[in-house]
Amino acid sequence: MMSEHHGHHVASAKQLWGIGIALLILTVLTVTVAGLGLPSPFDILMAMTIALTKAFLVAAFFMGLYWDTKFNSMLLIGALAFFILMVSITLLDTLYRDDVVPSF
Amino acid sequence: MGRLFDFMLPENKSPLTADSTDLLFNFINETSLVIFLGVIFAMTYFAIRYRRKSEDDKTPLITHNNTLEITWSVIPLLLTFVVFGLGYSGWLNLKTVPNDAYEIQVTGFKWSWNINYENGAQTINEIHVPKGVPIKLVMTSSDVLHSFFVPEYRVKHDVIPNRYTYVWFQPEETGESQIFCTEYCGSSHSNMLAKVIVHEPEDFQTWLDENAGGPTGSPIEQGQQLVTLQGCQACHSVDGTEIIGPSFKGIWNRERKLADGNTIIIDENYIRESILYPGEKIAEGYQNVMSPYEGRINDEEITKIIEYLKTID
Amino acid sequence: MANHSATHPKHVHHHFVDSNQQFESAKLGMWVFLVNEILFFGGLFCAYIVFRAWYPELFTQAALELNTFWGAVNTVVLIGSSLTVAMAIRSAQNNQKRGLEINLLITILLACVFLVIKYFEYEHKLHLGIAPGSFWNPTPEIAAVLDHPKANIFFGIYYMMTAVHGLHVIIGIVLMVWLYLRARKGHFNSEYYTPVEITGLYWHLVDLIWIFLFPLLYLIE
Amino acid sequence: MASLSKTENTAQITPKKLKVKRFVPLENPINTYLTDEKGIWAWLTTVDHKKIGLMYLGAVAFFFALAGFLAIALRTELWTPAKTFIEADTYNQLFTLHGAMMVFFVLVPSIPAALGNFILPMQLGAKDVAFPRLNLASFYIYAFGAIFTFLSLANNGFDTGWTFYTPYSSDTNSAGIIWVTLGVFILGFSSILTGTNFITTIHKLRAPGISWDRLPLNVWALYATSIIQVLATPVLAITILLLAMENILDIGIFDPALGGDPVLYQHFFWFYSHPAVYIMIVPGFGIISEVITTFSKKTIFGYWAIALSSLAIAFIGFLVWGHHMFTSGQSAVATTIFSFLTFLVGIPTGIKIFNWVATLYRGSISMKTPMLYVFIFIFLFSIGGFTGIMLGALSVDIHLHDTYYVVAHFHYVMMGGTLIALLAGLHYWWPKMTGKMYNEPLAKTAAIFIFIGFNVTFLPQFIMGAQGMPRRYYNYIDQFTPFHQTSTIGSYILAVGFLVILFYLVHSLIKGQKAGPNPWNSRGLEWQSNSPPDFHNFSHTPVVIHGPYDYHQPMEEFQLGLAVDHEYGDEQDKVAAEAHASSATETTEA
Ligand code: HEA
Numbered sequence A: 001m002m003s004e005h006h007g008h009h010v011a012s013a014k015q016l017w018g019i020g021i022a023l024l025i026l027t028v029l030t031v032t033v034a035g036l037g038l039p040s041p042f043d044i045l046m047a048m049t050i051a052l053t054k055a056f057l058v059a060a061f062f063m064g065l066y067w068d069t070k071f072n073s074m075l076l077i078g079a080l081a082f083f084i085l086m087v088s089i090t091l092l093d094t095l096y097r098d099d100v101v102p103s104f
Numbered sequence B: 001m002g003r004l005f006d007f008m009l010p011e012n013k014s015p016l017t018a019d020s021t022d023l024l025f026n027f028i029n030e031t032s033l034v035i036f037l038g039v040i041f042a043m044t045y046f047a048i049r050y051r052r053k054s055e056d057d058k059t060p061l062i063t064h065n066n067t068l069e070i071t072w073s074v075i076p077l078l079l080t081f082v083v084f085g086l087g088y089s090g091w092l093n094l095k096t097v098p099n100d101a102y103e104i105q106v107t108g109f110k111w112s113w114n115i116n117y118e119n120g121a122q123t124i125n126e127i128h129v130p131k132g133v134p135i136k137l138v139m140t141s142s143d144v145l146h147s148f149f150v151p152e153y154r155v156k157h158d159v160i161p162n163r164y165t166y167v168w169f170q171p172e173e174t175g176e177s178q179i180f181c182t183e184y185c186g187s188s189h190s191n192m193l194a195k196v197i198v199h200e201p202e203d204f205q206t207w208l209d210e211n212a213g214g215p216t217g218s219p220i221e222q223g224q225q226l227v228t229l230q231g232c233q234a235c236h237s238v239d240g241t242e243i244i245g246p247s248f249k250g251i252w253n254r255e256r257k258l259a260d261g262n263t264i265i266i267d268e269n270y271i272r273e274s275i276l277y278p279g280e281k282i283a284e285g286y287q288n289v290m291s292p293y294e295g296r297i298n299d300e301e302i303t304k305i306i307e308y309l310k311t312i313d
Numbered sequence C: 001m002a003n004h005s006a007t008h009p010k011h012v013h014h015h016f017v018d019s020n021q022q023f024e025s026a027k028l029g030m031w032v033f034l035v036n037e038i039l040f041f042g043g044l045f046c047a048y049i050v051f052r053a054w055y056p057e058l059f060t061q062a063a064l065e066l067n068t069f070w071g072a073v074n075t076v077v078l079i080g081s082s083l084t085v086a087m088a089i090r091s092a093q094n095n096q097k098r099g100l101e102i103n104l105l106i107t108i109l110l111a112c113v114f115l116v117i118k119y120f121e122y123e124h125k126l127h128l129g130i131a132p133g134s135f136w137n138p139t140p141e142i143a144a145v146l147d148h149p150k151a152n153i154f155f156g157i158y159y160m161m162t163a164v165h166g167l168h169v170i171i172g173i174v175l176m177v178w179l180y181l182r183a184r185k186g187h188f189n190s191e192y193y194t195p196v197e198i199t200g201l202y203w204h205l206v207d208l209i210w211i212f213l214f215p216l217l218y219l220i221e
Numbered sequence D: 001m002a003s004l005s006k007t008e009n010t011a012q013i014t015p016k017k018l019k020v021k022r023f024v025p026l027e028n029p030i031n032t033y034l035t036d037e038k039g040i041w042a043w044l045t046t047v048d049h050k051k052i053g054l055m056y057l058g059a060v061a062f063f064f065a066l067a068g069f070l071a072i073a074l075r076t077e078l079w080t081p082a083k084t085f086i087e088a089d090t091y092n093q094l095f096t097l098h099g100a101m102m103v104f105f106v107l108v109p110s111i112p113a114a115l116g117n118f119i120l121p122m123q124l125g126a127k128d129v130a131f132p133r134l135n136l137a138s139f140y141i142y143a144f145g146a147i148f149t150f151l152s153l154a155n156n157g158f159d160t161g162w163t164f165y166t167p168y169s170s171d172t173n174s175a176g177i178i179w180v181t182l183g184v185f186i187l188g189f190s191s192i193l194t195g196t197n198f199i200t201t202i203h204k205l206r207a208p209g210i211s212w213d214r215l216p217l218n219v220w221a222l223y224a225t226s227i228i229q230v231l232a233t234p235v236l237a238i239t240i241l242l243l244a245m246e247n248i249l250d251i252g253i254f255d256p257a258l259g260g261d262p263v264l265y266q267h268f269f270w271f272y273s274h275p276a277v278y279i280m281i282v283p284g285f286g287i288i289s290e291v292i293t294t295f296s297k298k299t300i301f302g303y304w305a306i307a308l309s310s311l312a313i314a315f316i317g318f319l320v321w322g323h324h325m326f327t328s329g330q331s332a333v334a335t336t337i338f339s340f341l342t343f344l345v346g347i348p349t350g351i352k353i354f355n356w357v358a359t360l361y362r363g364s365i366s367m368k369t370p371m372l373y374v375f376i377f378i379f380l381f382s383i384g385g386f387t388g389i390m391l392g393a394l395s396v397d398i399h400l401h402d403t404y405y406v407v408a409h410f411h412y413v414m415m416g417g418t419l420i421a422l423l424a425g426l427h428y429w430w431p432k433m434t435g436k437m438y439n440e441p442l443a444k445t446a447a448i449f450i451f452i453g454f455n456v457t458f459l460p461q462f463i464m465g466a467q468g469m470p471r472r473y474y475n476y477i478d479q480f481t482p483f484h485q486t487s488t489i490g491s492y493i494l495a496v497g498f499l500v501i502l503f504y505l506v507h508s509l510i511k512g513q514k515a516g517p518n519p520w521n522s523r524g525l526e527w528q529s530n531s532p533p534d535f536h537n538f539s540h541t542p543v544v545i546h547g548p549y550d551y552h553q554p555m556e557e558f559q560l561g562l563a564v565d566h567e568y569g570d571e572q573d574k575v576a577a578e579a580h581a582s583s584a585t586e587t588t589e590a
């Protein structure tokens, strides 16, 4: 009766192992891709895409967000949003220090 | 001119940089005053008009009113746009240095301002400038953050180690204006004062020529001037009074107890080290607040200072 | 108020209506706490990004001093431990006491392996004089490769990030040991496994952080 | 104004259909949370949110008195332009300690952790916060953080200003700075835990029937505050940690001498500390909303506007931190954007102020002490807010930055805003917390002293600030003497006001009259319990079928539908709960 509730999803062992193996493959992939030495913006883009995919897998399945209330996912996304906000606004300063006065 | 809140502001001695600021200062104050009085009036009026008459008073159910709420959201919003616009344009003006500005180098350090002119002239805590000419100060710090502020010109900027920042102004009358350090920088932050001294352009030129090339005279005389110019006197007296650092009076060949317990005799090497790397040997009973002069002073100058220090007793 | 425990199972605190409310609250609370963890590491990532944007060449250069192989091994180790934690929760949910214990033990073991590898990495760098802050004193060979004037800052950030992360791993180990001891006493079952669940969330977050630290610190070529 | 009287009837529910019984709080409760467990040990280990709230209140009052005492010392020193009675270094340590204590030990925990802890669960009809033990832990963490700060004093102290700007703070070789950064680091966790606890409590522990649109505005305010606490405080923690490492190890991120960037430190610091000013003021807004309805006996005007503006302030508050850095050398783009966004905070704040004033319209206004403080609040906070707008204006801030104008601004918002709101709340809930009344005439006298003293202290600071008087100055030039002296006199008047408060509150504890459950005839849920409440707040789980501001209905009818006469868990209650928890809540599900 408990497991019917959204908070108590029981993941199957197969599922969990599947995710674990996917994460392993992605790790190998990211190391290989890094070894290729892609040109500048693409290497970091690639590495981050893979890292984000891995993060998604962990959050959705290991942490169970996929089966959980939407609110918990919102919290995670919210935290990331504020992190991005913090970084991007700070970059507005640090990247444009030498710039002339903006004209608009 | 002649606005309600002018009494709050100091005299305006550089209209090109100060006017727009003053205008906006008054504008915000006046608009705020109107809204503020409105709020206070309404509040007081209601409090009297609707004071409780009995414990059984009935009150109506008024949950909201869209028209009113939109009004009092949109009007302030529009007002803030105006304020932002005015503030932005005034600030652009403060950032945009006129092309023909006369440049002067300023170095802030604990707790003085060292000023260098194009022809090698140096002053401490006094900026001499000509009247009616735009002046650009290129500023840096040799220790911690300081901030350069002249209220009468409405200009201010932080002074940062390893970086150059600037302010500009154009004084329109001769006389003196106060400079403050407005970024907290330690014990004598509030003594880090200086003056802008505005001359007629001709007088300024004469002054500049007279001081060209920095200190002059015998090595001892030059040493004496250097001690003044480098701001040593903010912390070291020559008459024996204790300020922040040990007095220079009778310093030569004196015994010195160090914070680590050792005792040494003050000689050339110790003085030299004390100037370049004051943190290496700390005199007992003093804080390690002297900033390293490494890179700010050369060997020749140090020698002259030492010659001078020998003579004080 | 005397009779209020009548409808309450033992593990349910008095101020909750039922077990489910308690479980949901604990999980929500943990998620809110994780938000705070993300922002905490966020500060470090922010410093990283700012300096990387300023000195990209420094980062490429300095990352060569980090050992990609061991970094990758540690990634695998942490992913493995995440998997075992997830399995531990599953065991608890299925009333498998033995499975729970074993999975927790493997997790603790993997976490320790992670720390040991990390220790050797640190050791190696300190040996070469690539030390944080005022201990920065690279050997001549290293200094020749790492001739960037701000190399110390890269390693300042590196040490801060990995040390703070390492600290989280240590806290995680302590929590797992505590869980293990409770599991042995049979405190957990399908009706009540909240501590396992929320410690699991914490552990996954530690893994998540590493998932980003690894490419950002080790994989810059 | 005719359109104002437009009414809506949708909120009215006929309680007759319900099988709920009237719950009447006792005039003379025998067993209260105060008598339930006795002895120091029981207090120190209690997990009761009410007791923890009181312990926080005591600690906050203690630190306020201490930091206030330091302020008096500061003002006394500033009586003359040169040395009056203390040395420059002492002065610098005093204002740092004054600022740091007032911010981290007083204002940040004051309303949420002290009053909020007490009131929030009661307003939700819950028995406690979601994590009572965590709540206690957060109190001890707070105490622990305080101890570190005092250790810092024993280790040469610290004189960096409460902002700890690098490289001054990272270069200083006083050991005190390490201790205090550790202290603030630890303190941050206390704040985070409180925030976490509140968010969970508000989501999961609402009594049946408290849907989001029946949440008291105080709860909305605390909710917004908790969000800021959880999102911003960790950044302070990491900043402070980096600062400590910078000081101990010279890792170089913030120190220009080592290649780092001091302006980056300022970004980090203000990313927390600007939102933190809203951590301080938003709970104050909550209190004002509660008090103003009770003492006008009238529904709040614009419930949703007030509730959502708290969230708006919390959100926009994260985007404006750079307005503390207009002269710091940050880039022009950033400066421009920060200035623009800064003004946007004024709009939701204005909405609140206008809505409060509109609530008074056609009310039945009783000028009891809490209400008096509300009026003082609106007066002083508006001045503080408007001068905030002044500081947000780019060109003007260049002139005013780091002068006494800023000092005056933040005292008007922090003391004139938060602290006055705290006093309003303290007087408002005092009967609930202690079961005793305080001396009304004395309370009003004290309020007037504080109002006058406050203005005499801080109005002159606006003028001298605009004239150019920099802050954190031990010596000043002669022309500012009259302003400083007026200000000093004002601070003495303030001190008298607070001493009066101290006197009559203590007196009330010993000899105060019995308050009864609901001396103000409030409709808030917390007032429908005994005073002081019993250990579990309500002897029954209330089922709420009215909003907290339904003053248009007679009290008798109102109470009738408020609570059921049985333990929650009874079948009958569940039926009632489900019937009326229309859009609510997780708690009603089985
Ligand atoms: C409780 C704390 C608190 C609060 C609520 C505020 C509120 C605001 N503050 Fe303040 N501030 C501080 C605490 C606070 N501040 C502190 C501690 C410092 C100094 C830190 C240090 O350096 O030590 C500081 C410094 C500070 C600065 C930096 C000054 C400088 O160092 O140069 C600025 C600049 O923009 C600023 C702006 C604002 C603004 C725009 C608001 C707004 O939120 C105000 C909004 C309110 C209103 C606007 C009034 C009500 C509105 C109406 C009646 C509607 C009509 C409105 C309009 C037409 C606009 N503050």
Ligand code: HEA
Pocket (backbone or CB within 6 Å): D061, D062, D064, D065, D067, D068, D069, D071, D072, D074, D075, D095, D096, D098, D099, D100, D102, D103, D106, D107, D160, D161, D162, D163, D407, D411, D414, D415, D419, D457, D471, D472, D473, D474, D487, D491, D494, D495, D498, D499, D501, D502
């Ligand atoms: C909550 C915030 C808060 C509060 C309430 C106050 C209250 C006061 N502050 Fe402070 N102040 C700050 C926050 C606050 N301050 C901050 C953040 C700074 C910046 C620091 C920095 O630059 O780094 C500052 C700086 C500051 C300065 C500037 C120093 C400088 O730049 O050189 C001055 C100077 O006048 C000052 C004065 C005062 C005065 C006179 C009071 C008075 O209102 C105090 C009145 C209180 C009392 C007199 C206490 C009396 C109590 C009792 C007798 C016991 C009764 C007890 C109970 C009722 C519980 N403060």
Ligand code: CUA
Pocket (backbone or CB within 6 Å): B108, B109, B111, B145, B146, B147, B181, B182, B183, B184, B185, B186, B189, B190, B192
């Ligand atoms: Cu230099 Cu303050």
Ligand SMILES: [Cu+2]
Pocket (backbone or CB within 6 Å): D273, D274, D277, D320, D321, D323, D324
């Ligand atoms: Cu701010």
